[in-house]
Amino acid sequence: MDTLPEWSDVLxxxxxxxxxxxxxxxxxxxxxxxxxxxxxxxxxxNFQRTGSFKFRGAFTAVRSLDAKQRRHGVITHxxxxxxxxxxxxxxxxxxxxxxxxxxxxxxxxxxxxxGYGARVILCKPVxxxxxxxxxxxxxxxxxxxxxxxxxxxIIAGQGTAVFELVEQIQSTEATRDHRSASPLDVVLAPVGGxxxxxxxxxxxxxxxxxxxxxxxxxxxxxxxxxxxxxGRRIVDFVPRTIADGLRTPLGEMNFAxxxxxxxxxxxxxxxxxxxxxxxxxxxxxxxxxxSSAVALAPLLARTSRFQGDRVGVVLSGGNxxxxxxxxxxxxxxx
Amino acid sequence: MDTLPEWSDVLxxxxxxxxxxxxxxxxxxxxxxxxxxxxxxxxxxNFQRTGSFKFRGAFTAVRSLDAKQRRHGVITHxxxxxxxxxxxxxxxxxxxxxxxxxxxxxxxxxxxxxGYGARVILCKPVxxxxxxxxxxxxxxxxxxxxxxxxxxxIIAGQGTAVFELVEQIQSTEATRDHRSASPLDVVLAPVGGxxxxxxxxxxxxxxxxxxxxxxxxxxxxxxxxxxxxxGRRIVDFVPRTIADGLRTPLGEMNFAxxxxxxxxxxxxxxxxxxxxxxxxxxxxxxxxxxSSAVALAPLLARTSRFQGDRVGVVLSGGNxxxxxxxxxxxxxxx
Numbered sequence: 155m156d157t158l159p160e161w162s163d164v165l166x167x168x169x170x171x172x173x174x175x176x177x178x179x180x181x182x183x184x185x186x187x188x189x190x191x192x193x194x195x196x197x198x199x200n201f202q203r204t205g206s207f208k209f210r211g212a213f214t215a216v217r218s219l220d221a222k223q224r225r226h227g228v229i230t231h232x233x234x235x236x237x238x239x240x241x242x243x244x245x246x247x248x249x250x251x252x253x254x255x256x257x258x259x260x261x262x263x264x265x266x267x268x269g270y271g272a273r274v275i276l277c278k279p280v281x282x283x284x285x286x287x288x289x290x291x292x293x294x295x296x297x298x299x300x301x302x303x304x305x306x307x308i309i310a311g312q313g314t315a316v317f318e319l320v321e322q323i324q325s326t327e328a329t330r331d332h333r334s335a336s337p338l339d340v341v342l343a344p345v346g347g348x349x350x351x352x353x354x355x356x357x358x359x360x361x362x363x364x365x366x367x368x369x370x371x372x373x374x375x376x377x378x379x380x381x382x383x384x385g386r387r388i389v390d391f392v393p394r395t396i397a398d399g400l401r402t403p404l405g406e407m408n409f410a411x412x413x414x415x416x417x418x419x420x421x422x423x424x425x426x427x428x429x430x431x432x433x434x435x436x437x438x439x440x441x442x443x444x445s446s447a448v449a450l451a452p453l454l455a456r457t458s459r460f461q462g463d464r465v466g467v468v469l470s471g472g473n474x475x476x477x478x479x480x481x482x483x484x485x486x487x488x
Numbered sequence: 489m490d491t492l493p494e495w496s497d498v499l500x501x502x503x504x505x506x507x508x509x510x511x512x513x514x515x516x517x518x519x520x521x522x523x524x525x526x527x528x529x530x531x532x533x534n535f536q537r538t539g540s541f542k543f544r545g546a547f548t549a550v551r552s553l554d555a556k557q558r559r560h561g562v563i564t565h566x567x568x569x570x571x572x573x574x575x576x577x578x579x580x581x582x583x584x585x586x587x588x589x590x591x592x593x594x595x596x597x598x599x600x601x602x603g604y605g606a607r608v609i610l611c612k613p614v615x616x617x618x619x620x621x622x623x624x625x626x627x628x629x630x631x632x633x634x635x636x637x638x639x640x641x642i643i644a645g646q647g648t649a650v651f652e653l654v655e656q657i658q659s660t661e662a663t664r665d666h667r668s669a670s671p672l673d674v675v676l677a678p679v680g681g682x683x684x685x686x687x688x689x690x691x692x693x694x695x696x697x698x699x700x701x702x703x704x705x706x707x708x709x710x711x712x713x714x715x716x717x718x719g720r721r722i723v724d725f726v727p728r729t730i731a732d733g734l735r736t737p738l739g740e741m742n743f744a745x746x747x748x749x750x751x752x753x754x755x756x757x758x759x760x761x762x763x764x765x766x767x768x769x770x771x772x773x774x775x776x777x778x779s780s781a782v783a784l785a786p787l788l789a790r791t792s793r794f795q796g797d798r799v800g801v802v803l804s805g806g807n808x809x810x811x812x813x814x815x816x817x818x819x820x821x822x
Contacts, residue, residue, distance in 0.1 A: 179513065200773045396817070432814055439534045439775040439806035472773035479813040480766055483730070 156306055158411055161360040163310035164317060164353065167214040171314055174246065175210050178202050178315075180322045185437060190453050191461035195338070197319040200442050200472025204270065206399075207315050207350055207470050208239035208302070214311030215300050216243040224249045226296035231277075231284040233259050234399055235471055236302035241272035252297055254287045262475040303347030304405025313353030316341055319466050320361050336362050341466040344448045345369035345378045345419065346400030348408025350470060355415035369412065369419040370449040372397050372427060378404045378412065379419040396424055399445030399471065422451040430454050434469075441472045490640055492745055495694040497644035498651060498687065501548040505648055508580065509544050512536050512649070514656045519771060524787050525795035529672070531653040534776050534806025538604065540733075541649050541684055541804050542573035542636070548645030549634050550577040558583045560630040565611075565618040567593050568733055569805055570636035575606035586631055588621045596809040637681030638739025647687030650675055653800050654695050670696050675800040678782045679703035679712045679753065680734030682742025684804060689749035703746065703753040704783040706731050706761060712738045712746065713753040730758055733779035733805065756785040764788050768803075775806040 181196040199207035216228060227250035230240050237253040244251035253272045255264065256279035267274050277287040292299055301308065323337040341358050345351040348369075355367045371378050375393035387409045393401035404412070422430075431447035433454055434440055442450070446469040453460060453467070515530040533541035550562060561584035564574050571587040578585035587606045589598065590613035601608050611621040626633055635642065657671040675692050679685040682703075689701045705712050709727035721743045727735035738746070756764075765781035767788055768774055776784070780803040787794060787801070 198773075205773065428814070428817060432810060435775055435810055439532075439539065441769055441773040441775060476766060476769055478816040480762070482812040482816060483762060 156407065158407060159306040159309045159313075159353070159356060161356060163306060164313035164357045164360075167210070167307070167310040168314045168317060170214050170217050171210055171311065174213060175314070176202050177318060180319060180326075181438065181440070183438060186453070190457050192453065193464045194453060195319065195323055195464070195466045196438075197315055197466060197468050198440065199315055199468060199470050200440065200446060202471075204235065204238040204242050205471055205473040206235040206239065207312055207468065208235040209242060210314050211303075211305075211308035211311035211349060211353070212236065212239035212300070213243040213246070215305060215307040216240070216247050216249070218307050219249070219298060223298045226298065227251060228300050229288060229292055229295070229297040230254070230300050230302060231288050232302050234263060235473055237263070237267040237272060238270050238473075240300060241267055241270035245271040250297070252291055252295065254284055254291065256284070260475045260477075262477060266473070301405070303349030303402065304407050305349075306407065308349050309353045309356070309408065309411065311353065312350045313357040315350075315468055316343070316354045316466065317357045317361065319468075320358075323466075336364060337464065338362065338365050338466045339463040340366045340368060340460060341468070342368050342370050342449045342452060343468040344397070344400055344445050344470050345371050345404070345412070346375075346397075346445065347402035348378060348404045348412055350468065351378075351416060352408040352411035354468065355411060359415050366417045367415060368452075369416055370452055371419055371421050372400055372448055373421040373423050375400055376419075376421045379421050381409055382413060382416070382419055395427070395444075397427055397444040397448050399443065400448060420452045422448055422455060426451040426455040440469075441474060442469050443471045443474050446470045446472070490741065492741060493640040493644045493647075493687070493690060495690060497640060498647035498691045498694075501544070501641070501644040502648045502651060504548050504551050505544055505645065508547060509648070510536050511652060514653060515772065515774070517772060520787070524791050524799075526787065527798045528787060529653060529657055529798070529800045530772075531649055531800060531802050532774065533649055534774065534780060534803050536805075538569065538572040538576050539805055539807040540569040540573065540777075541646055541802065542569040543576060544648050545637075545639075545642035545645035545683060545687075546570065546573035546634070547577040547580070549639060549641040550574070550581050550583070552641050553583070553632060557632045560632065561585060562634050563622060563626055563629070563631040564588070564634050564636060565622050566636050568597060569807055571597070571601040571606060572604050572807075574634060575601055575604035579605040584631075586625055586629065588618055588625065590618070594809045594811075596811060600807070635739070637683030637736065638741050639683075640741065642683050643687045643690070643742065643745065645687065646684045647691040649684075649802055650677070650688045650800065651691045651695065653802075654692075657800075670698060671798065672696060672699050672800045673797040674700045674702060674794060675802070676702050676704050676783045676786060677802040678731070678734055678779050678804050679705050679738070679746070680709070680731075680779065681736035682712060682738045682746055684802065685712075685750060686742040686745035688802065689745060693749050700751045701749060702786075703750050704786055705753055705755050706734055706782055707755040707757050709734055710753075710755045713755050715743055716747060716750070716753055729761070729778075731761055731778040731782050733777065734782060754786045756782055756789060760785040760789040774803075775808060776803050777805045777808050780804045780806070
């Protein structure tokens with residue numbers, strides 16, 4: 155395992171992303187605060203380029219490549235947001251990206267990866283086939299493999315979201331002449347492969363050591379929860395969750411960071427995930443994907459849990475396949 | 489017809505709404521600017537309280553009532569956003585609201601009006617029945633009728649959205665030391681009953697006389713377009729559009745304002761409306777309702793039309809019945 159990322163890596167990533175990643179807005183909602191008795195700050199990474207926080211890590215990693223690596227491009231396997239993120243990051247740096255995607259990916263996901271200029275290669279939807287296809291392509295092209303989450307540069311990039319969130323809260327409250335003792339008491343972030351949660355923990359604990367960092371996970375894919383409980387990384391599980399971004403097993407490096415810095419993992423049911431997603435669409439008028447809803451669900455499902463707290467929530471992404479919805483729409487008339 | 493509203497009425501409404509209505513955010517989008525060659529500023533009234541701009545007018549009207557009127561409450565007929573807006577406005581002022589709604593309203597709409605505390609009375613879904621039910625209730629309770637759009641206070645309230653938009657653009661650009669000659673060249677707003685467009689025109693033409701004010705309307709309910717062409721208000725038409733907020737015929741007072749201040753009406757097809765709505769959901773990650781999409785559609789459907797312009801768009805609301813979508817969602821998983 156490589157050296158674990160540190161605060162200085164998050165700081166470097168912030169400089170790399172300046173002017174390239176969106177400084178995504180922070181939403182607050184009177185109804186949500188009223189419902190929970192907390193003061194909630196929603197960091198909208200669903201508004202990030204390519205529709206998720208993944209762009210932060212992907213661009214940070216691509217920027218680190220040397221001239222020789224750049225000539226041969228990058229390669230990854232991903233069925234979701236990381237594919238799009240790496241594709242755009244590579245395009246912005248003028249290098250080629252190859253993405254191995256399972257052949258049962260939705261048309262929307264394939265469209266999106268190709269839309270950002272990636273060369274997409276389909277494989278059978280099983281891990282062995284993914285790895286084999288990636289290895290084969292890598293041998294042919296000499297492309298550099300970029301892992302979607304278990305990589306120090308990726309973790310550092312993902313950590314910039316919560317750094318921004320803290321800065322945004324502080325600067326808003328400074329203009330209102332109402333500076334709180336601590337910008338946040340708690341931060342909630344979803345955990346799948348663990349890159350976002352690890353980066354969030356590194357940044358949050360550096361900025362406000364008393365800040366509690368909580369990972370949120372579907373009960374139906376609770377490998378991080380059980381890994382922390384048992385003190386060893388659990389990888390043999392079959393995720394059956396609607397939160398498609400959180401089906402990845404926890405990475406090795408991420409487990410090491412999370413184990414030392416994360417205070418707690420909360421698990422939520424599938425009904426709670428769908429309920430939180432619907433609540434955001436209906437009340438916030440903002441599209442979040444199921445994986446984001448996982449970090450919002452603890453607030454809505456256990457409304458008294460965070461009473462009196464200042465709570466940050468990383469709304470990680472907003473990529474949802476809308477084909478089924480628009481198929482139900484009436485019209486076009488006449 | 490009462491006296492037409494003026495700039496001073498919009499200014500008063502701004503003071504009434506201060507701290508009560510949300511100062512909704514203005515979104516910009518690199519992809520949209522790239523696509524259109526314009527610089528587009530989206531005023532997000534879908535994030536307004538009750539999910540649409542209607543709250544601005546409703547609260548402005550309710551605040552104007554005297555003590556005697558307040559005792560007897562307010563009444564309106566509406567199948568949509570104005571019902572919720574009036575309900576919340578009345579509740580905030582501690583008075584009762586009665587809303588006459590057609591019996592074929594979606595469960596979501598009935599739920600929403602009741603959720604904001606309105607007494608809902610159902611009637612047959614035809615204009616005569618609405619008017620009759622309203623008259624009968626009004627006689628019983630002595631409540632004050634508040635029209636959803638053809639009312640000077642309502643128009644003034646709706647005009648505050650574009651006033652805010654201009655202020656927000658100016659203050660953002662001032663901090664970046666990049667003040668443009670004019671904050672906007674064009675503003676696009678949807679037109680149904682005409683309250684929003686009339687208020688927008690009054691505010692816009694006062695603030696920047698050279699600013700072109702364009703109303704956007706479904707071809708399938710193009711009464712404003714035809715009224716301006718023929719120089720008389722056309723009210724006999726059967727609207728068959730998905731833009732449920734724009735099926736109302738143009739009001740008399742609104743026609744007078746629009747005729748004198750609005751530069752043009754653009755009509756869009758049903759396919760263009762659905763396309764623009766989907767684009768906003770997919771790319772902006774923001775829920776807009778079909779009526780809002782009507783004002784975005786001219787940019788997306790005629791991409792070269794506004795090249796080089798600074799364009800404001802009023803995204804009027806985000807109230808969409810999500811029942812059909814969540815019915816298609818997989819799970820909750822066991």
